[in-house]
Amino acid sequence: MAAVTSAIAVDVRDLTQVFDGHTADSKITALSDIAFQVKEGEFVSLLGPSGCGKSTLLNLIAGFLVPTSGKVFVYEKLVRGPAPERGVCFQEAALFPWLRVLDNVLFGPQAQGRRGDIAAKAIELLRRVGLDGFQNHYPHQLSGGMKQRVAIARLLINDPQILLMDEPFGALDALTRLQIQEYLLTIHQEFNKTVVFVTHDIDEAVYTSDRILVMSARPGRIDREITISEPRPRRREFLTKPAFLDYKRQALAVLWGDNASDAAV
């Protein structure tokens, strides 16, 4: 069972990100004064419309971008670049197409020069994400949902402290998405990982998260924090409970900028 402890896993301090626009002197403020913390073991979603900077925020935590101002700390260590303790799941799985499934999973340990029986661990992880017997397939032979599960196994073998997920299930059909959300919830529980999850899907955010940070665009900022107190492990039944609809209504109210109906809830 994933226990949310009091330790701070991610600490985002006054983050502002400005990109160059189309002309020489036009600037686009993607993120403005973002500050929040994620506790160890917590599942936090960044929810917002496209263009609100939620992916930019994730890329800053991942270390793919250097912030214009502000800092990101992970376990009190300043983020200076990507590292295996912060595993990233991309929108399009980003598997290496020339490597078999097993070799994709083994990429991390091999890159870090790790020895020992990593192949056995990789096969075990593939079994855990339901891909038993697929280790010799190539990515193009897999469905979208299977690719994302390989991508998750590829992260888990590095035993990261934090999983950063950038709309990883956005391209999947509704049923596959539900199924892989359940996989993710199981992994969050069993491996006791802290998760920062970017999505524009309200149902997905409510179903999976402990906390939702609702964002708005131009400039990107956090408008509201919604705590989902539904106990874990989450069950499918939650999706049709009145409480689920309440959370969804709260989130929609913020996204629509409708404070009156929010107050009514």
Place this chain on the structure above:
Amino acid sequence: MSNTDADGTSAEAAQTVGFPAWLKSARVPILAAIVPLLILGFWYFSAFENVFGPGLLPTPLDAVHAYQDWLSGKPRGVVDPFSGTWARNVLASTIRVAIGVSVAAVVGIVLGILIGRSRTVELLFDPTMQGVRPVPVTAWVPFSLIFFGISPTAAISLIFVAAFFPIVVNTTAGAQHVSDSLLRAGRMLGASEAYLLRRVVLPSALPHIFTGLRLGIGMGWVAVIVAEMVGVKSGLGYILWQSYYWNRMDMLICTVFTIGILGFLSDRMVYAYARRKFFWASR
């Protein structure tokens, strides 16, 4: 029948009814054979009618006999200096192309990957390379002779220069087009920049690299013939020049034919290998 019908469906129907099934399946080889047969026919005609002057153009049959002699070393008439030298000269040219292209591949791929991924390396090499690249390989012939004399090394150096540019340019393009998310994936999985070059950039760029290799091999065959015509005493280019010198039109035809076949085969081999290896690239 309305006008709209006449355009589309009836034309198709006529085709299906007009030709029997076996003829339809043979369509590709039949069409492919028409132009070569016309050329062969014209060749026969002009050889028998002495279109290009008396005794100048051998008949196709004369050429076949010359080829047999060249291959086997059993001359049908007088003793022939070319007799039985086929294997030796084909081997000489092939080895030169193989060495020249291989060295060009090693240097071109390493340099191309670095140019494609590092702005500093690009600024260091690219301006010079773009300046030298337009010089045709034939312009380097005197240089190779001065530096290496009448020797196989002269030919190999020329092949290297010819094959290097298409390989380095295509490798650079391949290295520049590596997907950003694959690079990010590699980095967050713990790969160093050097490891990324080897295990992400290089395999991503391989389809481009093989395009460069195919072009490089083609250029290598051009260079080997030029080099052997003037700078070496063996190989197909040497035979070509000797044939011209001794006015042996039959041998000229045999040599040109052989060069064409060898160029075609080496390209097909690389192509077949690349298709098998890069099944993932087309998806």
